[in-house]
Amino acid sequence: MALAGCSWLLLSAAFLSTGAEISITPEPDQPAEGDNVTLAVRGLSGELLAYSWYAGPTLSLAYLVSSYIVSTGDETPGPAHTGREAVRPDGSLDIQGALPGHSGTYILQTLNRQLQTEVGYGHLRVYEILAQPEVIANSTELVERRDTLRLLCSSPSPAEVRWFFNGEALPIALRLGLSPDGRVLTRHGIRREEAGAYQCEVSNPVSVSRSEPINLNVYFGPERVAILQDSTTLTGCTIKVDFNASLTLWCVSRSCPEPEYVWAFNGRALKNGQDHLNISSMTAAQEGTYTCIAKNPKTLLSGSASVVVKLTAAVVAMSIVPVPTKPTEGQDVTLTVQGYPKDLLVYAWYRGPASEPNRLLSQLPSGNWIAGPAHTGREVGFANCSLLVQKVNLTDAGRYTLKTVTLQGKTETLELELQVAPLE
Known part of the structure; x- marks a missing residue:
């Protein structure tokens, strides 16, 4: 029986039956574009005359790819033939x-x-x-807690989407929102810790591609504005400076980007746009209130801190005067300290050089004194740094050393040669 062209298709409608035995399997099962694919057919039965392949949901002539006559091997392309299809003798x-x-x-x-x-x-x-997909942002410069971040993973192809933050898989927490298709990432009230590099990755069973990173800046501050002395020392409300001494005030804050600085002295703006202010030679004219104002040009927020700078009071040179000047054996002698520092923190007396084995006694910040290794039981300390030595003897003669430490950490050391007269 000879079949010509597609005329047999017209007869098929009267005899159409559904064959559940026929199976069609693509090989490979997940082909990539450019691969050679075979739609392998299994389950054919009986002596067959012809095959017809359709690329579409119905047996419509518009979807006909090709017809094949088994006896002759003749193949006739249909309207849906793309020039890449060919029917095998086994029907595949x-x-x-x-x-x-x-x-x-x-x-x-x-x-x-x-x-x-x-x-x-x-x-x-x-x-x-x-x-390669592309990440598109509504903005790469956002203000913390004020702005909303929206990132779109732009790719022309259907694919699974994953997001990465600074090279690591993005944790999907409650504060981060993904659209149902995973292509849009939204964050309301962006935070500083979310600044960094964002990427998206698209994938299907045969291909993976990741975007170039897009860098997000999150601006905040200034916060915790403070004035430091000499860049590291935290200041209190007042700084005391010696006459003619130099002083550097530093303005620090937590801010992104670095803020702009304005300094003021007693409410009057100074011509200084730096983060520090130098006072080269302290005089009474420099006494007053210094204020630093930090302004963030991105957040349009500002903060300030102030400190009072004063001259330290005139200090009388410290000295030690023994009373009596030259005690006799058996007498009490007081090593009287004149001009001791008013901001005294601690002091210590030594019998000889200022080393621990020679320490007679120390006074604690509480005002109490404690005995040292060289204490003989006859020495008593006073709040004004003076030392009483009771019933001196000839062995008490010699060098005595006083060491003082102020609240500002200033240390001063004085020495005295005590003379003791023998009994006649």
Whole structure:
């Protein structure tokens, strides 16, 4: 029986039956674009005359890819033929260099010698080699807690989407929102810790592609504005400076970007736009209130801190005077200290050089004194740093050393040679 062209298709409608035995399987099962694909057919039965392949949901002439006559091997392309398809003698369909457009439902219709037809259904998905996606941001410069971040992973192809932050997989916490398709990332009230590099990655079974990073800046502050002395020492409300001494005040804050600085002295702006202010030679004219104002040009917020700078009071040179000047054996002698520092923290007396084995006694900040290794039981300390030595003897003569430490950490050391007269 000879079949010409597609005339047998017109007869098939009267004898159409659904053959559940026919199976169509793509090989490979997850082809990438450009792969050669075979829609392998299994379960054919009987002596067949012809095959017809359709690329579409129905047996419509518009979807006809190709018809094949088994006895002659003649193949006739249909309207849906792309130039890449070829029917095998076993009924399978080869697609050379398959494209994503070849994806969809395929139907094989067979015709046997009794002019009966059977059909089998299969599905082909050809995956694209994904192009590099691009992250598009509503803005890369945002203000903390004020602005909303929206990032779009732009890719022309359907794919799974993953997000990365500073090279690591992005944790999906409650404060980060993803759209149902994963392509839009939203953060309301952005925070500083979310500044950094964002990337998105698209993937399908045959391809993975990650975007270039997009860097996000989150501006905040200024916060915790403070004035430091000499860049490291925290100041209190008042700084005392010696006459003619130098002083550097530093303005620090937590801010992004670095703020702009304005200094004021007693409410009057100074011509200084730096983060520090130098006072080269302290005089009474420099006494007053110094204020630093930090302004963030991005957040439009500002903060300030102030400190009072004063001259230290005139200090009388410290000295030690023994009373009596030259005691006699058996007498008490007081080593009287004149001009001791008013901001005294601690002091210590030594019998000889200022070393621990020679320490007679020390006074604590509480005002109490404690005995040292060289204490003989006859020495008593006073709040004004003076030392009483009771019932001196000739061995008490010699060097005595006083060491003082002020609240500002200033240390001063004085020495005295005590003379003791023998009994006649």
